[in-house]
Amino acid sequence: xxxxxxxxxxxxxxxxxxxxxxxxxxxxxxxxxxxxxxxxxxxxxxxxxxxxxxxxxxxxxxxxxxxxxxxxxxxxxxxxxxxxxxxxxxxxxxxxxxxxxxxxxxxxxxxxxxxxxxxxxxxxxxxxxxxxxxxxxxxxxxxxxxxxxxxxxxxxxxxxxxxxxxxxxxxxxxxxxxxxxxxxxxxxxxxxxxxxxxxxxxxxxxxxxxxxxxxxxxxxxxxxxxxxxxxxxxxxxxxxxxxxxxxxxxxxxxxxxxxxxxxxxxxxxxxxxxxxxxxxxxxxxxxxxxxxxxxxxxxxxxxxxxxxxxxxxxxxxxx
Numbered sequence: 001x002x003x004x005x006x007x008x009x010x011x012x013x014x015x016x017x018x019x020x021x022x023x024x025x026x027x028x029x030x031x032x033x034x035x036x037x038x039x040x041x042x043x044x045x046x047x048x049x050x051x052x053x054x055x056x057x058x059x060x061x062x063x064x065x066x067x068x069x070x071x072x073x074x075x076x077x078x079x080x081x082x083x084x085x086x087x088x089x090x091x092x093x094x095x096x097x098x099x100x101x102x103x104x105x106x107x108x109x110x111x112x113x114x115x116x117x118x119x120x121x122x123x124x125x126x127x128x129x130x131x132x133x134x135x136x137x138x139x140x141x142x143x144x145x146x147x148x149x150x151x152x153x154x155x156x157x158x159x160x161x162x163x164x165x166x167x168x169x170x171x172x173x174x175x176x177x178x179x180x181x182x183x184x185x186x187x188x189x190x191x192x193x194x195x196x197x198x199x200x201x202x203x204x205x206x207x208x209x210x211x212x213x214x215x216x217x218x219x220x221x222x223x224x225x226x227x228x229x230x231x232x233x234x235x236x237x238x239x240x241x242x243x244x245x246x247x248x249x250x251x252x253x254x255x256x257x258x259x260x261x262x263x264x265x266x267x268x269x270x271x272x273x274x275x276x277x278x279x280x281x282x283x284x285x286x287x288x289x290x291x292x293x294x295x296x297x298x299x300x301x302x303x304x305x306x307x308x309x310x311x312x313x314x315x316x317x318x319x
Contacts, residue, residue: 003306003307003310004307007303007306007307008303010299010303011296011299011300011303014295014299015292015295015296015299016069018291018292018295019065019068019069019072019288019292019295020065022288022291022292023061023064023065023068023288024061026284026287026288027061027064027284029282055078055079055081068288072289072292075088076088077091077285077286077288077289077292078285078288078289079285080278080283080285080286081281081282081283081284081285081286082278082281082283082286087285087286087289088289090274090286090289091271091274091286091289091290091293093269094269094270094271094273094274095270095271095293097167097268097269097270098256098259098263098270098271098272099297100186101186101189101190101193101259101268101270102193102255102256102259104186104190105190105193105194105197105255106197106248106252106255108190108194109193109194109197109198109201109248110244110248112194112198112202113197113198113201113202113205113244114205114237114240114244116132116135116136116198116202116205116206117132117201117202117203117204117205117206117208117209118205118206118209118232118236118240119132120132120133120202120206120209121205121206121207121209121210121213122209122213122228124210129206132202132206133203133206135202136198136199136200136202136203137199137203138199139195139196139197139198139199139202140199140200140203141199142195142196144192144193144196144258144261144262145261145262145265147192147195147196148188148189148192148261148262148265148266149265151188151191151192152164152188152265152266155188156188162184162187162188163184163185163188164266165265165266165267165268166185166266166267166268167182167185167186167268167269168181168182168185169181169185188266189262189263189266189268192262193255193258193262196258197251197254197255201244201247201248201251204243204244204247205240205244208239208240208243208244209236209240212235212236212239212240213236217235218231218235218236221234221235238312241309241312242309242312242313245305245308245309245312246305246309248305249301249302249304249305249306250302252297252298252301252302253298256294256297256298257294259271259272260272260273260275260276263276264276271290271293271294274286274290275287275290278290
């Protein structure tokens, strides 16, 4: 319980700090949604000042900040400059697909990395080990946007076996065909996230597994006649879970941040694409709302990882 309270307090403090830094960075940027000529080349300065007054942008920065903090505590992220819609509603419409993609990707990264890392360690210095190592290095060094464009060119344009963009090719009638079509559209985006996420994790798991295999308790387990499956289940995996879960939690920001690039490339109407469009139009309320939601999800993911570690190891203190 003490760990849970500490993590909640940490989450609140970090959200406040991230909010402050993001708010200052965005409002001190040189360009503005209400800059002369951005909305309409014929708009007058008087009209721009009126719009700023309506959105509260004519007040000092510290008043704007604390007014904004008071609003987001009530889950009110303001009104979008570009669409005139509530920012909360725009994010709620987009966040399910982003969460779906990232949760599936995180699960696959965890499973695939464990399998390949352990497999490489158990076959140390073999051709299989070298092959997995080369695959990991390729994953680690390959930029996700380049891989995305390459796979789109090969599988969507040249061979036409996978969809090039979007999430649906059939109407939403709730049938099995609709959901299969939805899954078909997610193959490329999820593959790219998973491929980019396993590289360093596989090498890390391989290294940890090799060290575990050198330990005395593995030697005694083998001397007692335990087979490889039992050694893997009772000795290797329990020692791998804590560091791997911790590393996965630390990789959350990169995975969520990568959604901006992938959703833009594949025209997926998620939170990442909304952030990209809002950044182009200097739509501050939407940008700030997405930054805070993204930060919250990242901190929440790390907190959940710590709670899982506490469940696996009751002596874990979260430090």
